[in-house]
Each structure stands twice: as C-alpha cells, then as structure tokens.
Amino acid sequence: MKFIAIIPARYASTRFPAKPLAWLAGKPIVQHVYERVSQVIADTFVATDDERIFAAVEKFGGKAIMTSTEHRSGTDRCYEAACKLNMEYDVVINVQGDEPFIAASQLHALMDCFEHRRTQIATLVKPFALHQGWEALSNPNSPKVVIDEQGFALYFSRSVIPFLRGIPETEWLAHHTFYKHIGIYAYRKEALHTIQALPQSRLEIAESLEQLRWLEAGLKIRVGQTEIETIGIDTPEDLQKAEIFLARQA
DSSP: OOEEEEEEEOSOOSSSTTGGGSEETTEEHHHHHHHHHHTTOSSEEEEESOHHHHHHHHHTTOOEEEOOSOOSSHHHHHHHHHHHOOSOOSEEEEOOTTOTTOOHHHHHHHHHGGGSTTOSEEEEEEEOOGGGHHHHHTOTTSOEEEEOTTSBEEEEESSOSSOOTTSOGGGHHHHSOOEEEEEEEEEEHHHHHHHTTOOOOHHHHHHTOTHHHHHHTTOOEEEEEOSOOOOOOOSHHHHHHHHHHHHHHO
C-alpha cells in the first residue's frame, strides 16, 4: 500500500498569523513537522496558500504545493494538493502544520488501521488517565470518541460519552475507559474524493466537528490508539510552552 503525507499550512490565522513560519528551537514550526513526518513517509508535501511558506519549505529542502486561499479546512487543502500530484497512491495522511511533536509511532498506528479492508478513514485516540480528573474529561475542547468492537468510531462528541448512569461524574474515570480524539487523519484516495464533496451535516454543525459529516454520510472511520499526547500550537503562548518542553527534553 502506497502512503503519502500532506501537511496543510496556511498563513492567515486569527489567533496566530504566520504560525507555520514561527521560530521554534532554531527552525520554523513547519520544518519540525515536515522532518518528523518525512522520516516515516518519504513522499511528504506541505500544502500551503502562501508564497512565503512555500519558499521556506523549499529553503530547508522540503517539497511544497501551492493551494487555494479559499479552503475551509485542512481536508479540503489536502484534497487539492493530492489532485495536483502526478503520482499513484492509496492513502493520504493529513498532519496539521502546527504539530511539531508528531511521533513516528502515531503515524505507524494510522497506517496500521488500513490493514482492515473496511477502513476508509483513520484517526487516533488516547485514553484519558485516571489522574486527569473530571475537569479534563469534561473539557469541550477535547472531543471524545466511542468505538465499536471492531475498532471503528461510533460517534465523536464534545460532551462526555458514554454517560455513566448511577455513578457520580467525579468517579467516571475509575469505572470506564474514555477516549480523547487526536485530530490526525488518513484517508483512502476514494474516501478523500468523497468527503471533500459532502455538504456540512446537521451533526457537524451542532458539535462543530468535521468528522461527524463523514460518519453521518456512512463512511467507516477506524481508530488507532496512542499513548502520546500531541502538543499543537494554536497561539503565541503555546509556542512559549513548546520552547519550554523542548528545553526540558534536551
């Protein structure tokens, strides 16, 4: 099976303009992402809407593709970039350009999902730990996932799912394994073509979760597990935390 990786990286961001080019430990953020992903997947590309990001990627020796400024999501940008590639592939892995700590094990967990022939889309989850407590579990910015016995997603929600009847909320983590969604995706070529044409769905609009559009359309999303917590960079404050994290690892 032929895998390619595409890293969507747009310049305009309400909370952090020019984020992919922000400096982290002597390199732009997008370079950290590219180097980690390309160590696992040789055919890795940055899909951007800005000449400055395109030039920065070429400068550090990476491969970049120019895409439209009109895309609503990284998935849409991935699709355009994939269409522009003159190469055969089976699966596209979508790694956001603000994930400089993406791990090889996470990429392999995504790839392993496609050993199941029914997998159309793959994503990752991480079990909530008991010590994280109710506050972390109930955080609406950490979407939860419920999974069937074959490892496919049943539903994603910003609410805590499932509801544990008859048990105090503060004790839920001690009685059930809850899964936090890690927003990294991979798509079979045909599935990517299908989802980019889907209109927004009722559930997606209700929860503001793109993946619900795919589930509502009947697509099969297989879930891989990771024990690694991704550290995305959404704001300048997150960048400072990332610098501290790297310094502690050194």
